[in-house]
Amino acid sequence: LKASLAQACAAFVFLAVLAPSPARRPLSSSPPRAMQPSWANQTRSPKPRAHPAAVWAEEVARACGKSLLASALSRCAFGASAGGPPAVATTFAAVALLLAGAWLCDRAPVLGQPVEDKVYHSFEAFWPRYLAEHREPRDRVAHVFEFFGVVLYMALEPGRLAALALTVVGGSMLTRPLLHVGRPRLENQLMYIIGGVAAQRLDVPFSFALGYAVWLAFDFVGHAYLGENAAAAAFLGRHYLGWALLGQAHFAVRVAANFPQELVVARQCVTAHAAKEGSEPQAARR
Secondary structure, three states: OHHHHHHHHHHHHHHHOOOOOOOOOOOOOOOOOOOHHOOOOOOOOOOOOOHHOOOHHEEEEHHHEHHHHHHHHHHHHOOOOOOOOOOHHHHHHHHHHHOOHHHHHHHOOOOOOOOOOOOOOOOOOHHHHHHHOOHHHHHHHHHHHHHHHHHHHHOOOOOHHHHHHHHHHHHHHHHOOOOOOOOHHHHHHHHHHHHHHHHHHHOOOHHHHHHHHHHHHHHHHHHHHHOOOHHHHHHHHHHOOOHHHHHHHHHHHHHHHHHHHHHHHHHHHHHHHHHHHHHHHHHHHO
C-alpha cells in the first residue's frame, strides 16, 4: 500500500511540476449577486430532466459494460493475462505518455480530406474550443476533483494507470488519422477497445472499467448540470473524446495551480446562482 501511495504521489508531482503556468483569475472581496458574462460557456443547452444521480448511474453502467465487453473479447482472443509489468517502471512510463500526449497526437498523419463535421484538425486548434466550453466556475473546480480523483485511483494499481494512459493517448493519436471518417463516436468506441484490451492484458479489467466509467460519467454530469452545455459535451464525445480527455488533464492541472482563486470565483458563482433562483419565484408571483 505504501508503494502504491508513493506511485500516486509521484504521478501527481509529475503532472503538477510540468504543467504550464495558468493565467490568474481576478479576485473580488465581495461576491457578485449577478451572473458574470465571463462565466458563461460558449455553448448553452437545457439541463436534462432526469435526476443527476440517475444520469450518472446510466452513464457508468453504459461505459462499464463497453469496457468489460472489450476485455472479455480480449481474453477470448489472447487468453488469460500473465500479470502486469514492474510497478515503478509502469507508473513513470504512463505519466510520461500522458505528458507527451498533446505533442504526439498533433504529429499523427491526416489520411484524407476531413469531413465537414470535424472542424478541428489538430489538438492545438481544438484547445481554444475546449477552454471556451470550460468557463463556468463550478464546473472548473469539479474538473480538478474529477481528473485527480481518477488519476489517484488508477495510480494505486500501476496496471490501471498504464491502461488509462494508453486509452487517452491512443485515442488522441487516432483522431487525426480518422478525420476523414464521418461515423460518429468511432474514436470513442476505439478507445473502449484500447482500454479494455490493455486492462485485460494488465490483469485489471474490472477496476479499470469502473474507474474509467466513473470519470466519463462525472464529466458529462458536470457539463449537463453545472456547465449547462451538455450539447457541447455530446459534440466533443462524437469526434474528439481523446482530445477532450487529454485536454482535461492539462486543464485540471492549470486550474489546480490556481486553486484558491478558482475556489473563490466558484463560491461567488454559487451565490449568484442562489440569488437568481430565489428571484425567479418572486418575479413569477408579480
